[in-house]
Amino acid sequence: MSVSAFTERIRSLAQHHDTAASEDAYAALRRHGFSAFERLSIPTPRHEEWKYTNVTSIFDGTLVIGATDAAQRPATSGAEITRALGADVIVLHVQNGRLQQDEHSVIEGVDLYDLRAGATTDDLQFLASIAKVDDHPFVALNTAVHDSTVVIHLHRNVHLERPIHVVCSADTTTSTQLHAPRVLVVAESGSSALIVESHHTVGEHAAVCVPVTEVVVQAGAHLQHVKIVADEGQGKHVGYTAATVARDATYASHVACLAGAFTRNDLVVQLIEPSASAILNGVSVLHGSEMADNHTVVDHRAPHCRSEELYKGVYDDRSVGVFNGKIFVQPHAQKTEAYQSSHALLLSDRARMNAKPQLEIWADDVKCSHGATTGQLNEEAVFYMQARGIDRAAAKALMTYAFAAEVVERFPHEGLRSLLEQHIAQKLEVSR
Amino acid sequence: MTPILEITNLHASIDGTEILKGINLTIQPGEVHAVMGPNGSGKSTLASVLAGREEYTVTEGTVVFHGHDLLDMSPEDRAREGLFLAFQYPVEIPGVSTANFLKSAVNAQRAHRGLSPLEPAEFLALMKERMALVEMNPAFLQRSLNExxxxxEKKRNEIFQMAMLEPTLAILDETDSGLDIDALRIVANGVNAQRTPHNGMIVITHYQRLLNYIVPDVVHVLWNGRIVRTGGKDLALTLEERGYDWIKTESSVEA
Incomplete structure (x- = not known):
């Protein structure tokens, strides 16, 4: 079994780690990760949360764990996003799981640094406080094998005008790679920023990326977080993002899956104090045998909070989409407003979509709604366009593009929007 | 003079049921033909077959459009060659703006004729000019088509699209349905402004009312898949007065 070979490698890594371990807090965290992973292991499709997405096939004993220091090529697809974010973008390169920057920099009230073993900063308190090591196999795995955390810490009332781009890439020229980027974002009260996280692979061998991003949005802060998985390479992605949102604060997540053989995103947002809000936008445009699975959780834990979620996907050929959207409204979370919709467009008879909205509402004075649709293009609309001289293929592409663009229009940053629109148009072969 | 359209013995069916049972109709340049008839007589089927809806099967007969076999062309080629169907129920297309839609349509037609795409400024000016024909607010250009x-507004938008595409044959399928008297007048004025000695129109309607505004040269009465009466514009008035029953009775006797 390939999974057992993989687990065995992790176990031996843990033993090696144990003997070399110091009493440092970071080392303790990693030990915690090892023991949790040992207990949770790689989930099989028998596990409810992994029913439609079989991860057992992508983990095997040949994966090389931990960054090598061989010459590493940057991904051109990453550079393209950086350019789209404009001249004043702040770029953080995370190569095979490690930030390519040794010094601790402070830019316009934002601390940017790599938190490693031996470090003693206040940010240690946040680490693994939001993404729970004991609850999720890939949070456990990431915690076990990652070797440092990229920290983005916005100080009180800092409004960062410059976008931050976290480029996570792996170079698999010499071997397969398991890489575990880890990012911690702390937005102190009254601060605001746009952070764009993107994932890439260069090289001929396979890469499996198990990133974890933790986001702390404190009172009155506004954080825009974009995640782009547009891997044209050999990368497979099993990512986890968790955020807590405090009083009067907003966390807006925007997820784009525009390419990639295997993409799983878990997104967990907790609204922990009154009047917190969350926005969750997601768009997937897939073809061939690509797969994207988006699991989202919005947990309303305080009264007067609001969440609005829109996920849309376009699936051609044999591609597969999964959407699992959970909304919890806890008993004391009165006056909650929670809205969720997910829509899928299937362009081929062989494409598949599994959609599962799940609402658990324990409070009685709430406004909640959800809607999930899966359908094909409206043939009457296609004919209408043909009757105006637009050929059938172009009519379909135009409508499909419009379907996906509705989500992209909600993304922040004009340059980024137009890049994503261009990508989608190219993929759908829309002439613009 | 070459006719714009020549329909000969056209038979068409849907799901095995014959709806058109031998239509003969010739339209010369500059002519407006009204096609009237009770519900279910085949009026909209005729429009659908001419526009190229796949659901209908032509079982017999020919349709020649500017000397070419119309039935052999795809719906988009028919449009590019100058045929225009104003839909009875225009379709809503979310996310595609009216402006973008028309740009695609007009440029597809221009490409078909070997012309380069219009410059954006030129195109915008043209759209604004043609919208004025049906008193449409330019704000509609940025809204999703018909949504x-x-x-x-939908019917006015149809006539605006017609003005952009300048068809040689326009088929107006119950363009008057659902219009109040003011909207009817605006739509009819927009249509009349597009009448030239070179193009032709088929105006499909249930009621004579529209024909007070768009005055036809010829009126046909369709019943049970055949044209059972052809006359001048007065025929429409007779129908308004006497209803369709006398036609049905007389046609049954003839049959």
Missing amino acids: GFSGG
Whole structure:
């Protein structure tokens, strides 16, 4: 079994780690990760949360764990996003799981640094406080094998005008790679920023990326977080993002899956104090045998909070989409407003979509709604366009593009929007 | 003079049921033909077959459009060659703006004729000029096509699209349905402004009312898949007065 070979490698890594371990807090965290992973292991499709997405096939004993220091090529697809974010973008390169920057920099009230073993900063308190090591196999795995955390810490009332781009890439020229980027974002009260996280692979061998991003949005802060998985390479992605949102604060997540053989995103947002809000936008445009699975959780834990979620996907050929959207409204979370919709467009008879909205509402004075649709293009609309001289293929592409663009229009940053629109148009072969 | 359209013995069916049972109709340049008839007589089927809806099967007969076999062309080629169907129920297309839609349509037609795409500024000016024909607000250009438009706005939008595409043959399928008297007048004025000695129109309607505004040269009465009466514009008035029953009775006797 390939999974057992993989687990065995992790176990031996843990033993090696144990003997070399110091009493440092970071080392303790990693030990915690090892023991949790040992207990949770790689989930099989028998596990409810992994029913439609079989991860057992992508983990095997040949994966090389931990960054090598061989010459590493940057991904051109990453550079393209950086350019789209404009001249004043702040770029953080995370190569095979490690930030390519040794010094601790402070830019316009934002601390940017790599938190490693031996470090003693206040940010240690946040680490693994939001993404729970004991609850999720890939949070456990990431915690076990990652070797440092990229920290983005916005100080009180800092409004960062410059976008931050976290480029996570792996170079698999010499071997397969398991890489575990880890990012911690702390937005102190009254601060605001746009952070764009993107994932890439260069090289001929396979890469499996198990990133974890933790986001702390404190009172009155506004954080825009974009995640782009547009891997044209050999990368497979099993990512986890968790955020807590405090009083009067907003966390807006925007997820784009525009390419990639295997993409799983878990997104967990907790609204922990009154009047917190969350926005969750997601768009997937897939073809061939690509797969994207988006699991989202919005947990309303305080009264007067609001969440609005829109996920849309376009699936051609044999591609597969999964959407699992959970909304919890806890008993004391009165006056909650929670809205969720997910829509899928299937362009081929062989494409598949599994959609599962799940609402658990324990409070009685709430406004909640959800809607999930899966359908094909409206043939009457296609004919209408043909009757105006637009050929059938172009009519379909135009409508499909419009379907996906509705989500992209909600993304922040004009340059980024137009890049994503261009990508989608190219993929759908829309002439613009 | 070469006719714009020549329909000979056209038979068409849907799901095995014959709807058109031998239509003969010739349209010369500059002519407006009204096709009237009770519900279910085949009026909209005729429009659908001419526009190229796949659901209908032509079992017999020919349709020649500017000397070419119309039935052999795809719906988009028919449009590019100058045929225009104003839909009875215009379709809402979310996310595709009216402007973008028309740009695609007009440029597809221009490409078909070997012309380069219009410059954006030129195109915008043209759209604004043609919208004025049907008193449409330019704000509609940025809205999703027909989405949330009222019945009257949708019909005006159809005539605006017709003005952009300058068809040689326009088929107006119950363009008057759902219009109040003011909207009817606006739509009819927009249509009349597009009458030239070179193009032709088929105006399909249930009621004579529209024909007070768009005055036809020829009126046909369709019943049970055949044209059972052809006359001048007065025929429409007779129908308004006497209803369709006398036609049905007389046709049954003839049959």
